[in-house]
Amino acid sequence: MKTYISEQNLNTLLDTLIAEGKRVVAPRMNAGTPLYEPLASADELVTDQLPKRSGKEAFFPLCEDIMSYEKEGQKVSITDIDPARFPETVLVGVRSCDAAAIPVLDAVFSWDYKDEFFLERRKKTTVVGLACTMADDACFCTAVGLSPAETRGSDLFLTPVEGGGYSCETCSEKGEALVKSYTALFAEACSSKALPLAEPQTEKIDLQKVKGWLDNHFEDPAWDSIATRCVGCGACAFVCPVCHCFDIVDEGTEKSGKRRKNWDACGFWKFTHHASGHNPRDQQPKRYRNRIMHKFKYYDDKFGETLCTGCGRCIRLCPVGIDIAGIVEEISKK
């Protein structure tokens, strides 16, 4: 069903949700940097910039406590974090490439082990996607089979229309429930034409051909020429909407402390550093190879799709100019 919401009513909707105690996460500026963060009020919403980090942190935060401990004499007490206390959340203004990433993450976090932290937040979140009107030459959603109008992952999907406001498409029961609860803010039908959407320029990539090459080229001189320049930071993984590795650390003193889960990245040297001192991925090209293999082969082997939505963030932010779209495009031509 298609409805319409004006910009003013969208703001009223967000302010109402905030007033009701819901967590409204949306693009806002933090010290000059656009990020998806909880809004204090609807005025903070920024729709004309792609946040530097993806929307995944609404479910999979950069860092979270998973339990705490206290020790008194010989007595140790452990307190679990209770996911039931996670707040109801509305994630708003999520670009197609970020929203499409959410089902990709769902598959991982509900596979053999059910990650209750992710899944509980996911259950309590309604995703309001936003069609994308601006692309640069790092964007390649269309090359990996998505598009600026992709509604996958969204419960309600907004498309900016001529004259202001958004046409709204409900894509799930959650989206329908949101519209129903605040029905006065939505107009019945949308008569205005959609604004022109972004047109990423990268040509469609034959992902099956890429996978076919990866299946047979774990060892190949190409890895050195691609990734000798990689400096082994976590930038590409941390800004990626679908990268999902995490580390668990205990922090505190002998008397009390917390167990925390925080993002990790396969580009780091210590990612595969064994307690014995051995490191099976002892050089950077082996680590970067894992990035490509996981995205275009291993994930596909397990879940039948690609672990990349073409958002282009890692391309823009890699300090040494490593360009995943260019690399994959080249592999597809081998």
Place this chain on the structure above:
Amino acid sequence: MTQPIDESIYTAVTVAIQAEAQRILSEGLVTAVVGYASARRKGSTQPIVITDAALAEKLIFTPACVNNLAVYLTKAKKEIPKTGRIGIVVKGCDLKALVGLMGESQLKREDLYLIGVPCIGVLGSIIQPDTAFTSDSIAPKCRECDAHLPLGCDFVPSQQPITPELEKKYAAEIDRLEAMTPAERWAYWKEQFSKCIKCYACRQVCPFCFCEQCLCDRNKPQMVETTPRPAGNFAWHIVRAMHLTGRCAGCAECERACPMDIPLNLLNRKMAKELKDLYEYEAGFEVNAKGPLTMFTEKDDQSFIK
């Protein structure tokens, strides 16, 4: 007002770099040349390591050649074999890092073949590499550069870098922060560090962060909280700033690499200013075995001994 900056000398500089790399590789003077090559996105560049003279034509120099390639010669980059003499394309600021690394016994001058760039500056950010080179887009470090022509190289193209006079941004920003109360400054850095995700891009691009195991990665015992939370973030940034004091000469790669736009070089510049005031010391000009923080002289301030 935005003024365009004339970057036309880089065309001739590129030709000269290519010819020199071709020559030193084919004459066997070096085993490899580390330089810049163009990449897929319009205007983009990437670091490249060339061992075959026939590939020297890939080398370029443009305002998007931002990387400090010195990082590739450190022991942290095991992928690049350190056998024989290695050629490297350096801007003046990059050379200061190499000078520092020589002082720290990480590199030997005779193992390097330095191809210096007569440099009018580079872009401050290459997130959008196809950006016009202007008084707005030029890197802040280039606005206060004192090394447009790198000294003591083995080869420098003959072009003369002519640079416009531009306002010094770091100096102005340091003045602004120094005028704040401690509480205001704390609030400023707290907000900035709240964005830090501990991706360590700042560390990984830094030529001086070559420690085989960074203190901030240790977990037995944990020296610094590794999680990206306020305590651990502050600790990381203080460790980083202190460990680079007297070593960092301001290539600003940390700041450029930071995906969260944290003004890291501001901390470095402030520390450099302190060292200049206290010890009349500036990093990166001579090969010194000891910096002011690793030696004692009778001139040092001793007022803290009570």
